[in-house]
Amino acid sequence: MSTTLERDEQQIIELDVRTDEMLVSMGPQHPSTHGVLRLVLRTDGEVVSEVTPHMGYLHRCAEKIGENVTPIQFIPYTDRMDYLAAMNMNLGYSLAVEKLCGMKIPEKAQVIRVLIAEMNRIASHLVGMGAYGLDLGSFSPFLYAFREREMILDLFEEVCGARLTYSYITIGGVHDDLPDGWLERCSKFLDYFEPRIQEYHTLLTKNQIFIKRTAGIGILPKDLAINYGCTGPMLRGSLDRTQGDPAWDLRKLEPYCGYESYDFKAIIPPFTDDYYDDEHFGIRPRTPPEAVIGDCWHRFYVRMLEVVESIKIVRQAIDRYPKAQGTHRIEPPRHLPVGEAYVETECPRGQMGFWVVGRPNKDIVPLRVRARSSSFCNLSVISEICKNCLIGDVPAILGSVDIVMGEIDR
Amino acid sequence: MTAQEIIAIVKERFGPKIKAEKLDAIDPYIVIDPADLVEVCRFLRDDPRLQFDMLNCISGVDYCEPDPAKAAKAGFEPHLEVVYHLSSFVKRHRFVVKLILPRWKNNTPGQLPEAPSVASLWRAADWHERETYDLVGVWFTDHPDLRRILLADDWEGHPLRKDYVFPLEYHGIRGR
Numbered sequence: 001m002s003t004t005l006e007r008d009e010q011q012i013i014e015l016d017v018r019t020d021e022m023l024v025s026m027g028p029q030h031p032s033t034h035g036v037l038r039l040v041l042r043t044d045g046e047v048v049s050e051v052t053p054h055m056g057y058l059h060r061c062a063e064k065i066g067e068n069v070t071p072i073q074f075i076p077y078t079d080r081m082d083y084l085a086a087m088n089m090n091l092g093y094s095l096a097v098e099k100l101c102g103m104k105i106p107e108k109a110q111v112i113r114v115l116i117a118e119m120n121r122i123a124s125h126l127v128g129m130g131a132y133g134l135d136l137g138s139f140s141p142f143l144y145a146f147r148e149r150e151m152i153l154d155l156f157e158e159v160c161g162a163r164l165t166y167s168y169i170t171i172g173g174v175h176d177d178l179p180d181g182w183l184e185r186c187s188k189f190l191d192y193f194e195p196r197i198q199e200y201h202t203l204l205t206k207n208q209i210f211i212k213r214t215a216g217i218g219i220l221p222k223d224l225a226i227n228y229g230c231t232g233p234m235l236r237g238s239l240d241r242t243q244g245d246p247a248w249d250l251r252k253l254e255p256y257c258g259y260e261s262y263d264f265k266a267i268i269p270p271f272t273d274d275y276y277d278d279e280h281f282g283i284r285p286r287t288p289p290e291a292v293i294g295d296c297w298h299r300f301y302v303r304m305l306e307v308v309e310s311i312k313i314v315r316q317a318i319d320r321y322p323k324a325q326g327t328h329r330i331e332p333p334r335h336l337p338v339g340e341a342y343v344e345t346e347c348p349r350g351q352m353g354f355w356v357v358g359r360p361n362k363d364i365v366p367l368r369v370r371a372r373s374s375s376f377c378n379l380s381v382i383s384e385i386c387k388n389c390l391i392g393d394v395p396a397i398l399g400s401v402d403i404v405m406g407e408i409d410r
Numbered sequence: 411m412t413a414q415e416i417i418a419i420v421k422e423r424f425g426p427k428i429k430a431e432k433l434d435a436i437d438p439y440i441v442i443d444p445a446d447l448v449e450v451c452r453f454l455r456d457d458p459r460l461q462f463d464m465l466n467c468i469s470g471v472d473y474c475e476p477d478p479a480k481a482a483k484a485g486f487e488p489h490l491e492v493v494y495h496l497s498s499f500v501k502r503h504r505f506v507v508k509l510i511l512p513r514w515k516n517n518t519p520g521q522l523p524e525a526p527s528v529a530s531l532w533r534a535a536d537w538h539e540r541e542t543y544d545l546v547g548v549w550f551t552d553h554p555d556l557r558r559i560l561l562a563d564d565w566e567g568h569p570l571r572k573d574y575v576f577p578l579e580y581h582g583i584r585g586r
Contacts, residue, residue, distance in 0.1 A: 055559070055560065056558075056559065056560040056561060056562070059560045059561065061545070061569050061570075063545070063570060064569050064570055064574075067570075067572075099436060100436065224533075226463050226464050226499050227463070227464075227532055227533045227534065228533045228534050229464055229465055229466065229532070229533075229534030246499070246500075246502070248499065253502055338485075339435060339436055340435070340436065340437065340493075341436045341437065342437050342467070342495055342506070344466065351466070353466060353467050353495070355467065355469055355493075355495070357471060359484075359485070360484065360485025360486055361483055361484060361485045367471065367473070368469070368471045368472075368570075370467065370469040372466060372467040372469075372495075376537065376541075377534055377537070380533070380534065380536065380537045381533075384533075409560060410560075
């Protein structure tokens, strides 16, 4: 008798507190998915057990278009891949075609390319920083970031007439020379911008709520990052200087456009007090005790420090420009040679690779254009790092990956 | 390590399994049989001299000239290539491995050619192989979850094939 009662009681209790696994669809119109990405979360209560990304909403098959147009005609399509860092996309594709053709780019064009690409890196990381604050419920950093980004866009508009899809860096150099007085305006902007970085750190990096939401969350171990092909700040956030990890930055390891002659650091954790030198404008936010290498906080902070390094590079490029030899652009060849060339460049979101195959019958239209997207690989690791986290942490982790769907879907 | 040294190490281990090599290419590469792919890749990844721990990119190329008038001058026989770009985090070198596949398995249009999956070696291969299957039409055997990734699940055909016919209509949406 007593056993049946117990069983009944157990059933009642079971019905009362029973929890089923639930599938939650996040996106494709979710503000924190940074574009049209749909995540299907398998949840048990608040705990996420599995994340399945579904993408392709922005797919335009840019690679197919690349097989039907000439390299110069394809430049505007690369703008639309990572639309937050369109200059870096232009640069990657131009370098791939130039490598295939064996072109030597004049020094002046190289200096302009470095200058512009680093300015775009600053703008892109500003959006990454601002939008990350937005993901975590803090609205003001976004406005601060866009205030400064707007000035960079104004500078870009002066250079090429466009504010988002520039098509400025092109095969053989850059489309136009810099306008008169542009360098002074650029220096003026940097002077204005540098002290503002402190404000971002006050608003976000040192903010206790922000630290609680990011430190120790979404830890990505180094081996996993490499195995998944993660690159850029995503990978660098997981590295450890003290373990002898190389500075995994293509600008350092496989320099292009003359990056080897610029003085800058590749950003690798840990950020202990001895990491900083005086050139960091007095920015020394302490690494919070909860933060672990490879977590969201480190990925975010790597980006913030990269902005400082980019400023250093831009300043050096400004000094070099008046003395640089050659023209801003040379004539591209009339046809592509037989062969194939693969080039990876360090874009704000990681290593963006372009692979161009020339036709054996020496056409100007390539046989195949392949774009290896960094966000694509970075996103593929999301199911791994979101395992057993809380639903509320998913936007925090996804935001720290800093994806751009235009680049993933191509 | 230079490509020459890498090829020498791979040849020393595999010898006749290396079907072709091209050292004077911009990015030197070797060609192997699909059946040997996993074995060679495992060696490339695990050998202490090579340590290719990162798979950067998998791309498929369709060598085909759909216009019969131009086919004679195209300069290649119709075939598919799957190209693996590898790099090493520790050793800082790069290498390229190629597979040459028929355009269709058993020469029957519609039957996808097969290649083994390397997703068990590099997790990065998972999505790249799905993309290659989706857009180029290569079936990767032993892949954990081979389904379309960028196109819709019910899409027909593989757009990066040169003889792909653009659909005129998809679920009531006009194509052109």
